[in-house]
Amino acid sequence: MELMRDLLDKQVFDRRRVKIGKVDGVVAELRRGKPPRIVAIELGSITLARRLGARPGEWMAQLATRVGGKRHAEPHRIAWKKAQDNGLDIECDIEVGETSIFAWQDWLRDHVIGRIPGA
Amino acid sequence: MRTVNLEHLAGRRVLSQRGKSIGHIEEILAEQRGDELVVTEFHVGIYAAFERLSASTIGIAMLDLFRLRRRDGLYRIPWDKLDISDPARPRLLCPMTELPGWKGQKDLRE
Amino acid sequence: MAHPTRAVPHNDRHFPVGCLCLLLILAGLAGCSSSNQVAQQSRTAASAAQTVSMVLDAWVEGAAPSAYATAALHSVGKTLADVEAQIRSAEIAEPAGRAGLTAAVNSLSVAVAHAEAELRVNNRTEVKSAQQDLRAAMRSLAAAYTSAFGPKP
């Protein structure tokens, strides 16, 4: 598997085929004397900002904590065991509702979009 | 558990032990071993002329399109020969001569 | 780093030549443009005048609402005022030619203002007379243009 071509930036779906984001990052565990093991994929604006540089990454992390509270300081991770590559996209055996990935969209829905009639 | 984000390696310049740039990381290969997906090798593209362009994916695509990349222009670096603890500065852990794809490149005098 | 000094004077010589021809180009652009700028402005005035006459024709035949016609005349009137100011300020060799142009454009502005005033009060007959003044002013502009620049391209 070519990680850059076949995994990074691919569309991620949850168990009910809901689009939850793109593979913004790939996390590998460094082990002494053994090849690095893919442990998780990362999603979210913090991971993306870090790809632009260390400083943008810090700004985004601070912004996320100030807006969403402490638990948003770290990017969202999905264990690689739960992920499955079906050619073009990545399907994850999780419920997006259980994760905090949609936290900002839910906040937007409850506080802004939901308030407008006919939403 | 020490972890690293592999996406930071994309397009990074790889330095030889003597600090000389040998090209940019283009791809990271991984294989399924048992129930683990592990990194097996890193591909570094050799573009003597278009150094800047080869740092971005669209640059590589253009170079490939116009056949500007030498067919053998690829180092396949095994996982244990590249130190990626600091993804911003991947370093080679073995001399140049041991790299597969090395054919005594004239312009990369050691 | 065997011979850095020899390289330095080399590119000094280039520098003044480069900026010299840049100045030449800019000067060239500015020089020839002032006279054809006035020609351009006069053509804009002629085009604007034709627009006004079309709007008035349409209004007289009842094919254009008054609100639109008034707004159109007001807007074109502003364009004519700008053109008049630009021609007056642009210095070209034949002041006589320019005086004729400025006078023609001025009479155009006056005719347009007159027509606009009549339009606001829906006075059809007065608008028709304003149309005559406009056509006269357009003829004089055309005459002033040919005397200043020769036949229209």
Next chain:
Amino acid sequence: MKKLLEISLGVVTSVGGFLEVGSMATAAQAGAAFGFQLIWAIVLGTICIIFLVEMAGRFAAMSHHTISEGIRERFGFNVFLWPLLVVLLVNFMVLSAEIGGVAIALELATGIGFQWWALPVALLAWLLLWKGTFGFIEKGVSVLGLVTLCFVVGSVMLKPDWTAVAGGAVPSLPAHDAINYWFMASSILGASISPYLFMFYSSGAIEDKWDESHLGANRAIAGLGMTFGGTISIGVLIVAALVLATRGIDQVDDYHQLPLMLIPIFGFWGFVLFVASLAIACFGAALEVGLQQAYLVAQGFGWTWGEDRKPRDDPGFSAVYTASLFLAAIPIVLGLDPLRLTIFSMAVTAASLPLTVVPFLFLLNDERYVGEHRNGIISNAAVIFIIALAFVLAVVTIPLQIFGGT
């Protein structure tokens, strides 16, 4: 039969996209200033957009991904960031110009200044996106768009010398005002080869759930739809040439001049037809560009998106088009002249083309996405030609804008 109905996707994309304030204004200016001489620019632009739209539709039908998703997934986020930011900015200007176009039409109709109409127009467009489905917008705009045929009817009624018109379709060097000529040519190409056109079309193909069976219809729709838009633009140019140029009006830089094109042909109905055509074409384009802003962002970051969903189900997507529409109305509320904004946004569109056209060369030749329906020799040659044209436009347009622009 259903596929023929889908012709409306092509028609709406072209009426909403191809035919809008940009193509109408540039065609009118070109007709007034150079007669039939610039018809070739519209023909060239139409041929290029037919290729790009056909490829965008084929890409979406085969891979169930849109062009924006393809760019992000194939080249990565760091590369995708550039087209994302540039196209968002260009679309913002075009959207503002479209809202301005509708506002002008309402000012011409009612006499109330266009600044007052900007927010109501944005609100109506937002309401349609908020409550309407993709199919409703698609069918509604394409049916209303038929009114713009009045330009074609008008140009036929003027009995132009058709050999001269055909002659105009062959590129020729200008006799006078060379800088202005090339500026108008680049603006026309910018107005016809717009990134939001093929990106919206690929998103529309997903909304309409296209698959491999739609490839034939896709080619017909792309061809018919874009030709429909191109024909009307040529109609506008012919009418401007035969009505304005013959009366000595060779500079169209005030929107009050535009209705004069149809009045001599249809009398008072000419005024009404012009106002209706401008309002509908620009309103269709405003819906399309506003929606495309949301598609671009949602697809780029992988959110759930879809016009047929209720806003509650895709809050991110709906928030983007809501913000885009009201932000784009601001320049018009502040009184920025819509015609000048239009000409400027067409030039900037032309300059931004390479960012969105270069990826076609790779996406449409990647069998993981399009399987065996990869680009043939002709399509690849067309893409390479369009890329070359895009780079020329990108280099040439801005300096031309400074020297030649109205």
